[in-house]
Amino acid sequence: MQQGYAAVLCVLAVMGLEAAALGECEITRLLQDKLQYEMRLQYLKHYFPIDYTVQVQYEEVLRPSNITRLRNGTVSEAALRYLWFHVSSQALLRIREVLPEKHPSWKYTQELCQLFDALGREYSKYRQTDVDVVVADLVKQVHSASAESRRKAVRPKALLDNCLKVMRMLYGRRCGWDST
Numbered sequence: 001m002q003q004g005y006a007a008v009l010c011v012l013a014v015m016g017l018e019a020a021a022l023g024e025c026e027i028t029r030l031l032q033d034k035l036q037y038e039m040r041l042q043y044l045k046h047y048f049p050i051d052y053t054v055q056v057q058y059e060e061v062l063r064p065s066n067i068t069r070l071r072n073g074t075v076s077e078a079a080l081r082y083l084w085f086h087v088s089s090q091a092l093l094r095i096r097e098v099l100p101e102k103h104p105s106w107k108y109t110q111e112l113c114q115l116f117d118a119l120g121r122e123y124s125k126y127r128q129t130d131v132d133v134v135v136a137d138l139v140k141q142v143h144s145a146s147a148e149s150r151r152k153a154v155r156p157k158a159l160l161d162n163c164l165k166v167m168r169m170l171y172g173r174r175c176g177w178d179s180t
Contacts, residue, residue, distance in 0.1 A: 024081075025175035027119045028167055032177070034112055035164040043105040044095070044157035053153035054094050061154060062087040064165050081170050085123050088163040089116040095156045112160075 067080055096109050171177070 024119065024122045025171065025177075027115055027122065028171045028175060029177055031112070031115050031119075031167065032164065034108075034115065035160055035167075039108065040157050040160050040164075043108040044160055045155070047104045048156060051155075053155055054098060054159070055151050056091060056094050056154050056159070058150040058152055060087055060091050060094065061152065061159070061162065062166055063162050064169055067166055067169055077170065077174070082123055084163075084166050084170055085116070085119055088167070089113075089120065091159040091163060092116060095159065 062084060067084075070080060070083075071077075092109065092112055096106075096113065099106050099109060
């Protein structure tokens with residue numbers, strides 16, 4: 001049993017090192033692979049109680065329609081990717097907050113967090129002036145723990161379903177992988 005655990009840790013360490021050396025497109029490709037439907041269904045629906053929801057801020061739910069609206073408002077693609085990163089990583093943290101370490105979904109969400117950490121290193125190069133004002137305000141709202149913020153109950157799987165859909169919209173053409 002301990003050998004299996006050591007092997008998993010070794011794989012995670014290698015994956016973390018690989019993710020640290022990869023660029024934005026490669027990391028999002030790894031995320032796309034990790035967010036396959038079967039995995040989201042198993043880890044974020046089947047392993048949770050029926051109709052289980054997580055309380056998130058209204059701004060932490062980013063749908064493709066939000067991206068389309070922002071695109072029509074002339075927000076840059078780079079700013080939209082920056083927004084997607086912050087909203088999706090925050091949603092993942094909301095899911096992790098409710099999981100005990102022994103939960104069957106813990107390791108899966110840990111792997112996703114490692115990929116988002118690697119992507120965060122890519123986005124750490126952004127300066128506040130590089131991001132559109134609309135996006136900067138949204139990112140600020142997502143990271144504020146204000147008691148005044150509107151909350152809504154969302155299923156964990158729905159949060160990562162939106163994450164994947166928006167990621168495909170923003171990176172599919174740019175990175176040259178199938179956006180369907």
